Amino acid sequence: MFEKLLIANRGEIALRILRACKELGIKTVAAHSTADANAMHVRLADEAVCIGPPRATDSYLKIPEILAACEITGAEAVHPGYGFLSENARFAEILEAHNITFVGPSAKHISIMGDKITAKQTAEKLGIPVVPGSAGSVDTPEDAKTIAAEIGYPVLVKAASGGGGRGMKVAYSEADLIQAVATAKSEAKAAFGDDQVYLEKYLGQPRHIEIQIFGDGKGGAVHLGERDCSLQRRHQKVFEEALSPVLTDAERAKIGDICSKAVSDLGYAGAGTVEFLYENGEFFFIEMNTRLQVEHPVTEAVTGIDLVNEQIRVASGGPLSVSQSDVKFSGHAIECRINAEHPKTFVPSPGKITQYHPPGGLGVRVDSGVYQGYTIPPYYDSLIGKLIVHGKNRVECLMRLRRALDEYVVDGVETTIPLFHDLLEERDILDGDYNIHWLERYLQQR
Amino acid sequence: MSKSDPIDLVYLQKLADLIVERDLSEIEIEDEKVRVRVSRETATVSVPMAAPAPAPSPAPAPAVTAVAEPATAPAAASGTGDLPPLTSPMVGTAYLAPEPGAPNFVSVGDFVNQGQTVLIIEAMKTMNQIAADKDGIIKQILVDNAQPVEYGEPLLVID
Numbered sequence: 001m002f003e004k005l006l007i008a009n010r011g012e013i014a015l016r017i018l019r020a021c022k023e024l025g026i027k028t029v030a031a032h033s034t035a036d037a038n039a040m041h042v043r044l045a046d047e048a049v050c051i052g053p054p055r056a057t058d059s060y061l062k063i064p065e066i067l068a069a070c071e072i073t074g075a076e077a078v079h080p081g082y083g084f085l086s087e088n089a090r091f092a093e094i095l096e097a098h099n100i101t102f103v104g105p106s107a108k109h110i111s112i113m114g115d116k117i118t119a120k121q122t123a124e125k126l127g128i129p130v131v132p133g134s135a136g137s138v139d140t141p142e143d144a145k146t147i148a149a150e151i152g153y154p155v156l157v158k159a160a161s162g163g164g165g166r167g168m169k170v171a172y173s174e175a176d177l178i179q180a181v182a183t184a185k186s187e188a189k190a191a192f193g194d195d196q197v198y199l200e201k202y203l204g205q206p207r208h209i210e211i212q213i214f215g216d217g218k219g220g221a222v223h224l225g226e227r228d229c230s231l232q233r234r235h236q237k238v239f240e241e242a243l244s245p246v247l248t249d250a251e252r253a254k255i256g257d258i259c260s261k262a263v264s265d266l267g268y269a270g271a272g273t274v275e276f277l278y279e280n281g282e283f284f285f286i287e288m289n290t291r292l293q294v295e296h297p298v299t300e301a302v303t304g305i306d307l308v309n310e311q312i313r314v315a316s317g318g319p320l321s322v323s324q325s326d327v328k329f330s331g332h333a334i335e336c337r338i339n340a341e342h343p344k345t346f347v348p349s350p351g352k353i354t355q356y357h358p359p360g361g362l363g364v365r366v367d368s369g370v371y372q373g374y375t376i377p378p379y380y381d382s383l384i385g386k387l388i389v390h391g392k393n394r395v396e397c398l399m400r401l402r403r404a405l406d407e408y409v410v411d412g413v414e415t416t417i418p419l420f421h422d423l424l425e426e427r428d429i430l431d432g433d434y435n436i437h438w439l440e441r442y443l444q445q446r
Numbered sequence: 447m448s449k450s451d452p453i454d455l456v457y458l459q460k461l462a463d464l465i466v467e468r469d470l471s472e473i474e475i476e477d478e479k480v481r482v483r484v485s486r487e488t489a490t491v492s493v494p495m496a497a498p499a500p501a502p503s504p505a506p507a508p509a510v511t512a513v514a515e516p517a518t519a520p521a522a523a524s525g526t527g528d529l530p531p532l533t534s535p536m537v538g539t540a541y542l543a544p545e546p547g548a549p550n551f552v553s554v555g556d557f558v559n560q561g562q563t564v565l566i567i568e569a570m571k572t573m574n575q576i577a578a579d580k581d582g583i584i585k586q587i588l589v590d591n592a593q594p595v596e597y598g599e600p601l602l603v604i605d
Contacts, residue, residue, distance in 0.1 A: 034598055050596040051537055065597065068537035068569035072594035098570070351469075 009081030159188035217269025245432025301333035354412035538569035
């Protein structure tokens with residue numbers, strides 16, 4: 001087990017990692033920017049190293065500074081959290097070259113899944129069902145037209161180097177297609193430095209269902225069930241549930257086994273999430289994230305497994321703490337991402353939190369780095385925290401969520417707490433009857 | 447204000463509350479009888495926010511010398527008086543001499559030119575020369591030889 005680990009992230013996930021390290025008796029190093037000098041995890045860490053000015057490109061994304069911070073503190077491992085360098089194959093490679101353990105999969109697996117075209121090809125080879133689409137990148141307008149005609153309109157033009165909902169354009173007919181491809185290519189070039197695009201069938205009313213998997217790097221793998229993350233605004237998840245209100249035990253076991261077998265065949269190490277669009281009982285692979293996800297707590301709530309603990313143990317060479325037959329699901333969990341944004345306009349609202357009182361009680365968990373008197377910096381995401389509730393069943397969970405939202409006090413900045421109050425009044429939400437377009441449509445009518 | 451118009455404290459309290467609630471610095475209201483102005487000192491928020499107010503609780507006491515200071519403007523760094531110190535642009539280990547056994551680059555009292563190497567910061571076996579940011583006399587050297595330094599750490603003071 002590691003003696004010392006450097007946390008190369010910030011905010012609530014940095015605190016999450018710190019907590020797992022402390023429980024494992026691992027000393028923590030908080031690498032942080034000047035803007036985060038008063039962050040909760042920095043104050044709690046055993047050591048802290050300032051690695052740069054506020055901008056992420058000058059601090060959290062600065063590989064040499066993070067490496068130097070490992071060097072001067074003697075950190076043996078780095079946990080990259082999510083976002084930032086967590087899916088940067090080069091970072092994983094460089095750490096390895098310096099004999100520092102990257103808590104995550106190999107650089108090779110990060111690369112394969114980072115390129116959305118190779119990811120899809122790999123998934124298909126491993127027996128994972130995929131969205132019908134182009135076999136590889138689409139390079140000429142003629143190819144685009146031919147392939148789109150085969151798939152059937154509407155089609156989605158996606159950037160190979162995109163992901164996370166970025167770099168996508170819909171074409172409803174051949175008339176739109178050429179323009180959509182051209183725009184997607186130039187935007188992709190600007191955003192990701194790579195203008196490769198591919199085509200996929202655009203599904204009408206799918207749900208976003210993702211499977212949490214874990215590999216031990218030696219062919220051992222388990223799946224930990226699904227999360228339903230269909231409620232999204234601008235492709236950002238806002239409200240997530242485990243387990244999905246629509247899957248049966250049989251469906252869950254079937255797709256779970258397909259994913260864990262794929263992970264085993266790959267020899268994948270660490271946490272990963274296989275994301276699908278689900279429509280009419282069918283699963284369609286969209287991408288695999290080779291890192292811990294923001295919404296991991298709902299899986300922890302229904303399985304009782306500490307995912308960050310598991311990540312660190314696997315990274316230090318240990319086995320998975322459970323086999324598939326040990327994995328049992330209990331109850332239902334929901335997570336709401338509370339952002340410092342106006343609840344109707346979503347204009348970001350950084351600033352000082354003058355009053356802060358998070359909810360508590362049975363089945364309530366708040367993952368947040370915020371405290372009374374803390375100033376949310378304007379340089380990063382606007383996440384205040386994640387409110388996770390667990391109940392014996394979905395109904396109890398919803399009641400508990402409503403109760404917890406009523407107790408949550410955050411003054412000094414705008415928050416999206418009122419949005420969740422409103423959502424809990426909607427029949428569709430209470431019934432679990434929604435898809436990936438639901439939230440945008442709801443927000444448009446408000 | 448005339449004696450026949452007692453100051454309406456409830457009204458003034460409401461104005462004061464409004465200032466705090468809306469993060470204003472001043473409210474001024476006038477009618478034919480009375481002009482009222484309520485104001486407060488506010489910290490100006492400049493964009494980008496470089497120095498969040500230090501939090502009231504103490505920072506952790508880490509085992510190693512590389513410590514996160516509550517972010518303060520360079521001028522307020524300890525022991526430098528009014529002069530902003532030269533701060534570290536990177537994380538690494540500071541060395542005061544070009545190699546072990548050699549004389550230090552500079553000593554207190556030396557005159558330096560802008561651009562002159564005053565110390566080295568080493569990270570991952572690469573030596574990075576740190577240059578004086580202005581002409582002047584070395585007033586203080588704030589780091590020890592082979593001391594680990596973080597971004598923004600005060601290194602020395604040039605007057």
